[in-house]
Amino acid sequence: MENDTRAELPAPTQRSEGSSDVRPATPPRRGGARGLLFVIVVLAVAATAFWWLRETREQGAQQAGVLDARVEALASSGEQLKREVESLRARLADAESINRSLREELLGAAERARAVEDAVAHLADQRLTGRDALALNEAEFLLQIATERLRLFHDAAAAITAYRLADSALAAAEDPLFASVRQTIGAEIAALEAAQSLRVQPTLDALANLRARLVNLPSRANGLAAPAVDPPESRFARVFGQFVRVSRTDAQPTFEVRDAAITRSLAALDLRAAEAALFARDAEAFTAALVRARGGVTAAFDTDAEAVRNVLGEIDRLAATPMAPQLPELGSALGELRNLRTLRALSREVPPPVQDSSR
Template identity: 55%
Template sequence: METETPATRSTPATREPGGQGKTGTRSRRTGMIWLLVLLAVLIALGWWLQRQLREQGSEQTRVLETRLDQLARSNEQLRRDLESLRSRDADAKAINQGIREELLAYNERSRALEDAVANLAEQHLGHRDAMALDEAEFILQLAGERLALFRDANGALAAYRLADSALAAAEDPLFANVRQTIAAEMRALEEAKPVQVRASLDALVELGAGLHGLPLKKTIATPDAGKRPLSRWREILGRFVRINDDSTTPQLSTRNDELNRSLIAVDVHIAETMLLARDEPGFKAALARVRGGVANAFDPDDARVQATMATLDRLAAMPMAPALPQLGSALGELRNLRTTRALSRPIPAPIPNQGATP
């Protein structure tokens, strides 16, 4: 058995720590390697992250630069538009100034034109107005004379319409009152029923024209006219003289057709005259004579004779038109206005004779 010496006892002690140092060194080396690997990975990761961030930053920078360029272009375009609008505004102001000056010039011209028109209005009427006034005065006078002489309300009404149209052609508004007076007299003529008088006249004219076609009344012969015995003296005298009894013979109107129709036509014309003169008793009397002549002379069973009798009855029952109005107010007013207008005109100065000595 071997004895332990201090040297032998210390040998294992020195070995054990030596073995543990190698293991720690290995573990430290392994840790250092892992640490280095981790550090490399971290460095690579950091480099990659930095690269990514740099790429993203460059992309954002490019986007921002693009946007800045767009904003710069837009700003430049807005600046140009603003300058264009300023120039247009300046042009519009210049044009408005020119238009304002033209308007002021037009106002001056319009004032001058109004003054010229006023001066022309103050002067005498032109030849056209004078001719229109002369025509209106002549037509009004003609209408009054026609109504007074012929009682022709239709003709007077037509003449008044012509006079109103002639005054309408005049440019002077002073004669508008005369047109109102003409309109009032035209209404008075229309209230006198000239259409009814015209219809009655047309019916009488048609009746007079139809008299020649009416058939005569049939004559009835006396049954014992040729059966009475004649005495000897009467037979002898009958060779030289013939005597007839009017009590058994037709009337003169039935024996003489032309004379009968002429007498009835004369009565028809008398009725027309009485109608124009607005003489109601004379008109009724003339119609009664016409009716009696037609009843005595013509066949009452004929349809034309019956129609003629019905026309006569209708005309006799028709009320006479009212009295005709008094005309002349419009004519007098027109003459007064023309006289006043002529007196208000200034008298033109006489033209001096150039050949006369002062």
């Protein structure tokens, strides 16, 4: 519109060259253009305001619809929640009644469990008491057997075995009151082991070994062995010579000039006599038989030979070992066990002191 306004204005008068007249331009009419421009702006603002108001109303209507839908949804949700709360309240009431009944049942079960525990403890006490009584009876019997075995037969090995069995029986008892008895049993076992008594089976094996070694012992070189005799020429002499041998010696027929075979037989018999004395627990006869066997071996065989020296050394070892050494006196553990059993029996029989209710 501004361009149109400018077009309506008269064009300025051009001055021709050579002309001296100057015609002034006509001034533009500005008041009408401004009014027109103001009207246009007002119309644009009004159109914009109308459009904005219309859009605002439409958006308000839409938002109102959305809000109504939301309100309806919230109302329905509120109703649903209310129904659920009522249901939860009913369930909670049912759960409280069930919990109350369960609590009562639990209390009753606790009482019954306490009664069962008391009964089981009573039974366990009776079982332990019976087992301890059996273990103590066994230990006392074994200790008494060990004492009598040592007193009658001087058998320290059997006594040690019985003492160890008694210690095992006391270990099975759960009452710590008898721990001191086990210590006393250990001390008496150590005293029995320190006695170093002669054991039967190893000694019998050693004597049997000595008898077997006598066959291979070398004889003396001074005529103790049978003299060499020329074989007889006649058949009768050869047959008769197998049973009878005739020889001559200038010396007296003493023990030192006996035949080596006879000496071996006598030494073997002396070792047999030592075995018999060992079975009979005769220490003097055992030592005497070993001394006789040693004298025969020394007189008939070469003492410079290593085999003979070994045999003599073994005989000396057996003779030096006491068959019945000085054994300790037993009975301390047995007496202590009996005293403790009597003490425990008395403590269980004494009733507890009655408290005075008037205090």
